[in-house]
Amino acid sequence: MNIRSLTRGDGVVIGAAVVLFIASFLDFSSLDCPQGVDCSRFDSPNAWDALGILMSVYLAGVIAAALVIVSRALPGRKVVGLDLGQFGVALTVFALWTAFWTILDVNNAGAGLILGLLATLVLAAGAVAGPLVPALKAPLLSPSGPAQGVQGGQQPYGTQPGQGYGFPGGQQQAPYGAQPSQGYGYPGGPQQGQPAQADPAQAQQAQAQQPAQGGAAPAGDFTPFWFAVPVARPLYGEDGSPNPIAELAPGTWYLAVEQRGQSLIAQTQDGRRGVLQDTTGIQRG
Numbered sequence: 001m002n003i004r005s006l007t008r009g010d011g012v013v014i015g016a017a018v019v020l021f022i023a024s025f026l027d028f029s030s031l032d033c034p035q036g037v038d039c040s041r042f043d044s045p046n047a048w049d050a051l052g053i054l055m056s057v058y059l060a061g062v063i064a065a066a067l068v069i070v071s072r073a074l075p076g077r078k079v080v081g082l083d084l085g086q087f088g089v090a091l092t093v094f095a096l097w098t099a100f101w102t103i104l105d106v107n108n109a110g111a112g113l114i115l116g117l118l119a120t121l122v123l124a125a126g127a128v129a130g131p132l133v134p135a136l137k138a139p140l141l142s143p144s145g146p147a148q149g150v151q152g153g154q155q156p157y158g159t160q161p162g163q164g165y166g167f168p169g170g171q172q173q174a175p176y177g178a179q180p181s182q183g184y185g186y187p188g189g190p191q192q193g194q195p196a197q198a199d200p201a202q203a204q205q206a207q208a209q210q211p212a213q214g215g216a217a218p219a220g221d222f223t224p225f226w227f228a229v230p231v232a233r234p235l236y237g238e239d240g241s242p243n244p245i246a247e248l249a250p251g252t253w254y255l256a257v258e259q260r261g262q263s264l265i266a267q268t269q270d271g272r273r274g275v276l277q278d279t280t281g282i283q284r285g
Contacts, residue, residue, distance in 0.1 A: 005139075005250070006069075006072070006139070007136060007139060007140055008130075008135065008138050009126050009129065009136035010069055010130065013069065013126040016120075016126060017119075020058055020062060020095075020119035020123060022115075023047075023058065023115035023119055024047040024116070025047075026110065028049070028110050047112055047116070053102060057095050057098050057120065058095075058116060061120050061123050064089070064127070066088070067084055067087055067088030068088035068092070071088060075243070075244040089124075089127045099117045139232075222259050225284055225285060226254070226285030227253070227254060227256055227283060227284050228250065228251065228282065229249070229250055229254075229281075232249055233276060235247065235266060235268070237275070238274060262279060264279055
């Protein structure tokens, strides 16, 4: 999973889950020791001594946080008919509900139970409000530059070694049929190499003019370009399926290969293609 795709809401969820896990090891209840009685040998139990509370509050909250975060890497996955993220949000609310009634039922709540209630409250709030509040939808990390799209030296889909679309800061050869000063390389990366031999029709297509700024280009005049999204946005299948096939993360460059009305056909670094319906505020390379 690309860490740049995490939002501030995801950070709140992760932090609350860590605190909740720590709280499970703290005292579940406190003891008011009577005067004159030695209570040094009293061993206060924690959540791990009560299996029902452990599973329904502490581990339920941790598992819910994991589902919410994993849903960003695997959009569209479902559990018992619910989206993975929706199932995780429901589980955070269940953990909060159980912690609230548990603390009301305990006479002398200990640090573990009090901290557990506060952690589940923050966890549920972050999971529910994360996709809704603009401040929580912002990227957790503000990258100073675009992220490298290819890991481990793999080439983008549809390219050969030594060719392709290029990445920031790297030297690339020009794509097939393009001039050295043109091509699909990432912005800011110097390009080198001689263009491959191509027939006149291919050369003319590779040298097509970019559409005017702010105007929609006809399909025949569209030239592929690199772009980045300001916030995480879903990428839907070209078959019109309502479930996203991927998620475009801020700080990463993606290739727009076709335009359909106000939408773009985008290609990820692993070769998946889909429809980006929301193109507002994108940064062109």
